[in-house]
Amino acid sequence: MARRNIVASLVIAAFGIWYFVLIQELPERTSMPNTPGPAFFPTVIVTVLLALSAILAASGVIAIRNSTGTGESWLPKWQATIAVGAFLAFLAALPFAGFILSSVVFFAILMRLYGCRNWVLIACAAIAVPVALFTLFRYGFQIVLPRGLVSL
Amino acid sequence: MNTDIIAGFLQSIGPPNLGATAIGAVLGLIFGMIPGMTISTGIIVLLPLTFVLDPNMSIALLLGLYVSGMTGGSFSAILLNIPGTPSASATALDGYPLTLKGEAGRALGISISSSFVGGIVSFVCLFFIAPLLANVALSFRAADLFSLVFFGMTVICGFTSRSMVKGLLSACIGLLIVTVGQDPVMGTARFTFGNANLLAGIHFLTAMIGLFAIPQLVANLRNETKESPRSAYSFGSVMPRIADLARIRISAAIGSLCGTFLGILPGAGGPIAAFISYDYAKKLSPSGDKFGQGTIEGVSAPESANNAVAGGALIPMMTLGIPGDAVTAILIGALLVHGLAPGPLLFLERADFAYAVIFSYFWANIFNLAIALLAIRLLVRLLAAPKHLLLPSIALLCVVGSYSLRNSFFDVYIMFAFGLIGLSLRWLDMPVVPLLLALVLGPQLEEHLRVALTSSKGDVSVFFTSTYSAFFLAMSVVSVGWSIWFERYYRRPVQMKPDSTDPPKGAKGG
Structure with a gap:
């Protein structure tokens, strides 16, 4: 965890510095002298953020010196990578393929990742659930989900 | 009697409202009960509905889910020793030993009736305190309001993480994210990179879906679907006996009062209230030495506390616009979508609606009691619900929920981006709740x-010369100091999971 704290502090500090650069590009608009403009609040927060990330880094360095091991990883790595990748592909396909088509594939992949080994069930559920959701939102709530290639 | 109270009551008893509350209660019991699901996940599933329903029904639905989710969490804690929600962690300490003794039905009955007591006590507090507090809050000026919101954020950061620094960092990231879009005073476009979609800023409901749902979906990938033992579905009568109700009166009272008070404090949440009430009940009970071995007082105290938290959390939400946890943050979002801003003005301009919300909370507790007692045998069978159907459906609902907010793919991408942020925060052991509440309060x-x-x-002394402002700033210093001191000298008895709505999962027994 101590190493992660250092990584976190570095990433957050880099984010803060990037934000600080962006703040410099904001226009100085104030209605009265000595009153805060649009850059005021982000500047205060970035300053606090950088100070806190420095504290986190320092605590991480101290902890590493006294460290006896690393924290447990909660992330199931390969399944997580596939799931996140599938989600990304699903979102990319959504505007073109529409909700139903893209959801069928995505749903099937997720069912498999969550441990379902019955391919018939996967096929049935992967078609039934997206169609049911689309119909419910289209005709029940009057919300038209992306149609893409399928016009309903 | 005040006409607004009567109008609010009449709004709350309309059949659509009562129907929405009942549906919310059923869904809350289901989502609360299934380990791996949380009340937040249930809310995410219902979120698209709140966009199309009228405000009263939306809030009634969400309140039904909120209240019953707290109770549902205890079912799996008692039957399987796996708390369905973090708030039910303390319930497992005595609930599961009662199941091992063959008294699961008795434990479930006590859990349901204690939840009802906690809910009703907090309803009474909500009914009487909220209008008074709103009246006081009407006299707050800008400096007081700033200090109040600042105090709320420091409390949230302290309560919701094991490290104050990480809590504050999470909140700061959230505060920077809310600076995207037009600034709230002059309307200057900030950090939009020329993208028109960013002009209105990032909608926190979209962010919330990503922050909570995606990490939970990923975390569930490693949880193998296990069949619940058949013994989990067979238990005796759940109707509480008079003698048992008399025996739990002190522990239920402790839990109800502790829960209501801690619910009012932003960020404290159900788990902390449950463990503190359990501890007090143990110390004050003549049979305190039997706690942990299966005593009904040990079930009653935490269960009344975590349900009382819901009513307590509604007090600052409705009167000051400050959410106590992620669920009340979502309630604020649901109100904002309908153009209603929670805060002192709600009681001035739409007092009938404010009272309708309060009465809907009352009905939510009634439905929770009735549905839980009558349908528990049916509901517990859902403990064996296949996750490989449930979780992919939730993934699709995340996409649908974020898309239907503004019919925009941009919101879906933002949701996914926040999902990745949520995963990163979880990997770094940083709490998500301060970030989410910073998005609401920023x-x-x-x-x-x-x-x-x-x-x-430009004179900063304005924050120290006003009595209210000075008080809130002093309380902020106390809050930060206490959190740092506590972190330094004690290990937290209850620790918050970084992804959790309402802190820890299985501080014990999970």
Whole structure:
């Protein structure tokens, strides 16, 4: 965890510095002298953020010196990578393929990742659930989900 | 009697409202009960509905889910020793030993009736305190409001993480994210990179879906679907006996009062209230030495506390616009979508609606009691619900929920981006709740700060000369100091999971 704290502090500090650069590009608009403009609040927060990330880094360095091991990883790595990748592909396909088509594939992949080994069930559920959701939102709530290639 | 109270009551008893509350209660019991699901996940599933329903029904639905989710969590804690929600962790300490003794039905009955007592006590507090507090809050000026919001955020950061620094960092990231879009005072476009979609800023409901749902979906990938033992579905009568109800009166009272008080404090949440009440009940009970071995007082105290938290959390939400946890943050979002801003003005301008919300909370507790007692045998069978159907459906609902907010793919991508942020925060053991609440409170914080400084011509002493403001700032210092001191000298008895709505999962027994 101590190493992660250092990584976190570095990433957050880099984010803060990037934000600080962006703040410099904001226009100085104030209605009265000595009153805060649009850059005021982000500047205060970035300053606090950088100070806190420095504290986190320092605590991480101290902890590493006294460290006896690393924290447990909660992330199931390969399944997580596939799931996140599938989600990304699903979102990319959504505007073109529409909700139903893209959801069928995505749903099937997720069912498999969550441990379902019955391919018939996967096929049935992967078609039934997206169609049911689309119909419910289209005709029940009057919300038209992306149609893409399928016009309903 | 005040006409607004009568109008609110009549609104709350309309058949659509009562129907929405009942549906919310059923869904809450289901989502609360299934380990791996949380009340937040249930809310995410219902979120698209709130966009199309009228405000009263939306809130009734969400309140039904909120209240029953707290109770549902205890079912799996008692039957399987796996708390369905973090708030039910303390319930497992005595609930599961009662199941091992063959008294699961008795434990479930006590859990349901104690939840009802906690809910009703907090309803009474909500009914009487909320209008008074709103009246006081009407006299707050910009400096007071800034300090109040600031105090709320420091409490949330302290309560919701094991490290104050990480809590504050999470909140700061959230506060920076809310600066995207038009600034709240002058309307200057900030950090939009020329993208018109960013002009309106990032909608926190979209962010919330990503922050909570995606990490939970990923975390569930490693949980193998296990069949619940058949013994989990067979238990005796759940109707509580008079003698048992008399025996739990002290522990239920402790839990109800502790829960209501801690619910009012932003960020404290159900788990902390449950463990503190359990501890007090143990110390004050003549049979305190039997706690942990299966005593009904040990079930009653935490269960009344975690349900009382819900009513307590509604008090600052409705009167000050400050959410106590992620669920009340979502309630604020649901109200904002309908153009209703929670805060003191709600009681001035739409008092009938404010009272309708309060009465809907009452009905939510009634439905929770009735449905839980009557349908528990049916509901517990859902403990064996296949996750490989449930979780992919939730993934699709995340996409649908974020898309239907503004019919925009942009919101879906933002949701996914926040999902990745949520995963990163979880990997770094940083709490998500301060970030989420910063997204809700950030615009108010900036607006009040800048208005206060503008009206005082840049003089910061305005924050210390006002009595209210000085009090809230002093409380903020106490809050931060206490959190740092506590972190340094004690290990937290209850620790918050970084992804959790309402802190820990299985501080014990999970």
